[in-house]
Amino acid sequence: MADSSSTQWQQTFLKWPASIPRRGILTTVLDEHIPFKGFMTTDKMLLLERQNPDSLGARFIVLEYASVSALKYIDPLKAESFQELGFVGKLSQ
Secondary structure: OHHHHHHHHHHHHHOOOOOOOOOEEEEEOOOOEEEEEEEEEOOOEEEEEEOOOOOOOOOEEEEEHHHEEEEEOOOOOOHHHHHOOOOOOOOOO
């Protein structure tokens, strides 16, 4: 199950649509919430650029995709943006 979830998160970041700003709030499996304003990817890892340094002064964090639990989008978006990520159905108007 974790491998399947890891693959889904990997694809979400590797195929991030141009219509969605590259920022949001990522939640890890350890329930850490990481606001980010940009990211870079590899096949195995995700590099997040934090909006503000954490309590130790770190501005960047590198995670395995298996560490991702949830992703929150902070910008207003349209259904079409999510369809680019493979979601189907309709959102409220």
